[in-house]
Every structure is written in structure tokens, then in C-alpha cells.
Amino acid sequence: MAVLQSFVSVHPDSHFPIQNLPYGVFKPQSASPPRPGVAIGDFVLDLSEISSAGLFDGPLLKNSDAFLQPNLNKFVSLGRPAWKEARATLQKLLSATEPTLRDNAVLRQKALVPMSSVELLLPVAVGDYTDFFTSLHHTKNCGIIFRGPQTPVLDNWYRLPVVYHGRASSVVISGTDIVRPRGQAHPVGSSTPYFGPSLKLDFELEMATIVGPGNELGKPVDINNAKDHIFGLVLMNDWSARDIQAWEYIPLGPFLGKSFGTTISPWIVTLEALEPFASEAPKQDPSPLPYLTEKEPKIYDISLEAHIKPAGHEDSGVVSRTNLKHLYWTLTQQLAHHTINGCNLRPGDLLGTGTVSGPEPESRACLLELTWNGRNTVSVNELNRKFLEDGDEVILTGYCKGNGYSVGFGICSGKNVPAAP
Numbered sequence: 559m560a561v562l563q564s565f566v567s568v569h570p571d572s573h574f575p576i577q578n579l580p581y582g583v584f585k586p587q588s589a590s591p592p593r594p595g596v597a598i599g600d601f602v603l604d605l606s607e608i609s610s611a612g613l614f615d616g617p618l619l620k621n622s623d624a625f626l627q628p629n630l631n632k633f634v635s636l637g638r639p640a641w642k643e644a645r646a647t648l649q650k651l652l653s654a655t656e657p658t659l660r661d662n663a664v665l666r667q668k669a670l671v672p673m674s675s676v677e678l679l680l681p682v683a684v685g686d687y688t689d690f691f692t693s694l695h696h697t698k699n700c701g702i703i704f705r706g707p708q709t710p711v712l713d714n715w716y717r718l719p720v721v722y723h724g725r726a727s728s729v730v731i732s733g734t735d736i737v738r739p740r741g742q743a744h745p746v747g748s749s750t751p752y753f754g755p756s757l758k759l760d761f762e763l764e765m766a767t768i769v770g771p772g773n774e775l776g777k778p779v780d781i782n783n784a785k786d787h788i789f790g791l792v793l794m795n796d797w798s799a800r801d802i803q804a805w806e807y808i809p810l811g812p813f814l815g816k817s818f819g820t821t822i823s824p825w826i827v828t829l830e831a832l833e834p835f836a837s838e839a840p841k842q843d844p845s846p847l848p849y850l851t852e853k854e855p856k857i858y859d860i861s862l863e864a865h866i867k868p869a870g871h872e873d874s875g876v877v878s879r880t881n882l883k884h885l886y887w888t889l890t891q892q893l894a895h896h897t898i899n900g901c902n903l904r905p906g907d908l909l910g911t912g913t914v915s916g917p918e919p920e921s922r923a924c925l926l927e928l929t930w931n932g933r934n935t936v937s938v939n940e941l942n943r944k945f946l947e948d949g950d951e952v953i954l955t956g957y958c959k960g961n962g963y964s965v966g967f968g969i970c971s972g973k974n975v976p977a978a979p
Contacts, residue, residue: 568599573966580825682906743801755977756799763923793970869949
């Protein structure tokens with residue numbers, strides 16, 4: 559079967575072919591109001607222009623102002639039928655054989671904006687942010703580091719997706735500087751805790767679900783309907799101050815060690831675009847409780863990489879290669895578990911997967927694991943790192959390949975800058 563092509567030129571290695579069409583929010587110029595767009599090759603298609611031209615003419619979107627909003631929350635709230643209608647419309651408009659946009663020079667000039675000239679913003683207003691802990695390999699490694707090899711994984715971990723509630727206010731878009739946090743850490747040689755800039759600043763290579771339609775308070779989402787509440791996925795770096803985290807996390811879990819910054823990528827890749835890369839999820843042992851038992855458990859084959867560009871260097875070096883398929887708990891199990899007590903999710907909520915570490919040493923997806931809490935070093939451009947130093951930039955990327963094209967997420971980047979005086 560011939561691969562669908564766009565009239566917009568798309569490089570074979572681009573993350574954004576016509577098969578992807580991820581959604582984001584952008585400003586064409588700094589003084590412009592924010593508006594939704596989709597990525598196609600090296601361009602952004604301005605959905606406010608397409609909507610104003612009356613080209614969303616299907617029954618669900620014909621009279622909708624969802625693409626005239628400053629974020630995607632209204633669109634993601636509409637649900638899968640509207641998402642499918644929008645995708646079908648956009649793929650038709652951008653296809654090589656469709657003249658409506660291709661041959662309309664005036665509209666094409668207004669609607670197709672070079673990506674290099676736009677400002678990318680948070681794609682949704684994040685009302686709530688939750689971070690899971692769903693890689694068995696990450697869990698085992700952290701357990702050995704902090705508790706020893708006797709019981710690295712606690713019994714409850716195999717029974718439920720362990721999770722904590724994060725801080726939505728410090729979720730930022732890729733490219734935002736992250737200020738090294740200050741806080742307390744374990745006392746060293748005295749009874750007084752250390753206080754000052756974190757000495758163990760780390761990244762976490764994660765992905766995150768963007769919630770579509772929510773659920774009413776008191777009404778859990780059925781596991782076999784959970785997919786309909788997931789709009790798509792982004793890359794996520796949940797920056798972590800390991801020394802602050804280690805001192806504060808007992809008994810209530812992470813707080814200042816995490817809440818200073820969480821970076822997400824600007825483009826939301828939909829589940830429809832990822833469907834060709836879905837496969838059956840690994841068998842879980844013990845079998846999950848009925849509310850977490852899926853008829854067709856799926857996981858996505860998404861290759862993930864973390865790069866570090868040391869301060870003062872032009873080039874970055876890869877420090878981790880992993881894959882989303884290494885997760886133990888599926889994205890739909892995470893969402894269903896989140897609501898089983900009646901908790902109400904809302905459109906635009908962010909559900910992080912937790913660090914996506916795999917079974918091999920090179921697939922450890924944070925410096926805590928890669929350096930075994932600073933006992934070892936990783937080499938980056940012939941420099942040794944135990945944890946991040948001021949000026950280091952972390953660049954995450956992710957993509958699926960196959961079927962004659964790639965579906966990618968672009969990058970999720972952030973630079974660590976010195977702590978405020």
C-alpha cells in the first residue's frame with residue numbers, strides 16, 4: 559500500500575510527517591495571541607486559520623470554536639469522535655492530491671508558518687499533574703540504592719501503579735531554564751542538615767499522558783474505556799534534586815525535591831498516530847485486580863533517548879537509550895487507577911509515567927541510576943558527570959519508526975542555571 563504523502567515537503571527523517579500531525583500551541587510572532595497548530599515537516603499549520611476558513615466542515619467541528627482558543631483544553635475535552643474527525647480533515651487538506659489548501663496561495667501563506675519562526679507554548683493549561691512510578695527496572699534500581707538488595711521492590715508495587723501528586727504550577731515548556739533548587743539534605747558529620755543549592759541535580763526521562771475528557775467526581779473510569787480519556791502523549795523531564803528528595807521523602811513522599819520544575823515537549827502525539835506502533839503489553843504477575851484487568855492491554859514501541867550538552871559545549875552526548883515498552887503498568891491502567899477512588903480527572907491533566915528505565919545499564923533513564931547515586935560517573939564529551947552541573951542542558955527525544963515513516967515527539971530540553979543567591 560502506498561504511503562500517504564503531503565504537498566508540504568517533509569524530510570524522510572522528520573518527526574512530523576502527515577501520518578503524525580501532533581497538536582501544539584504557538585505564536586507566529588511574539589505579539590500574536592496563542593493559537594493551536596499541528597506540526598507538518600518544518601512547518602506549523604495554524605488551525606485558527608483553517609477553522610476561520612470554514613475547512614473543519616464535519617458534523618462535530620463545523621460550528622466549534624475549539625481551534626480559536628489559546629490552548630487545546632477545549633479540543634481535547636471533545637473526545638475521540640471529534641479527534642478522529644479533525645485528523646481525517648487535516649490529513650485530507652495536507653495530502654498531495656487535495657487542492658483545497660495546496661492551490662490556495664493566500665490561505666497557504668497565512669496558515670503554514672515556518673516552525674523556526676514561531677514561539678511554542680504549553681499545549682494545554684495543566685490543572686493537575688500526577689507522576690507515576692511504573693518501570694520495574696527503575697523501581698528495582700532505586701530500591702537497591704536506597705534500601706539495599708533484600709527487598710528492592712515492595713509487595714504493593716506489583717498490585718497497583720504507585721504514584722504521587724505533583725505540582726502543576728511548575729510544569730514548563732521545552733526550552734525553559736531550570737533554576738537549581740535550594741533546600742535541606744542529610745546532615746554530614748553533624749546533627750544539622752545541609753542547606754543550600756542541591757548537589758545532586760538530576761533529570762528523569764519520562765513520557766506523560768494528556769487527559770482528554772474527564773470523569774465526574776465519584777465516578778471511576780472503567781479500565782476498558784480508559785483509552786477514550788487519553789488524548790495523546792508528550793515527552794517529560796521530571797527534574798529531581800536527589801539529595802533534597804532523600805532527606806524529605808519519608809514518610810509522605812517527594813516535595814521540594816521535585817516541585818521546582820517539570821519540562822514537557824510542545825507537541826502532543828495522538829494515540830491515533832501511535833496506533834501502528836502498539837503491541838500487546840507484557841503479562842503481569844501476579845494478575846492485576848479486576849478493576850486493572852484489560853481485555854486488550856497495549857503498550858507503545860517508542861524509542862527514547864536522553865542527551866546532555868555540557869556547559870560551554872556545542873555538541874551533546876547520549877547518556878541513555880530506552881523504550882516506553884519497558885513499562886510494567888500500561889497508560890490505561892495508570893488512568894483507571896487514578897480514578898478508582900472517584901477522583902475526577904479534567905481535560906489537560908498531565909499523568910507522568912515515571913522514569914522509563916529498561917533492563918540494560920545503558921537504558922537507565924536518570925543519573926541516579928546511571929551513576930548509582932554518584933558512586934560512578936558517566937562520560938559526556940570526554941567529561942565525567944555524577945549529577946548535572948550548572949549550565950548543563952538536558953535534551954530528551956522520542957520516536958517510532960516503521961511502515962515507511964517516523965512518528966516523533968521532537969525534543970524536550972532544559973538548561974540548569976545556578977541557584978538564586
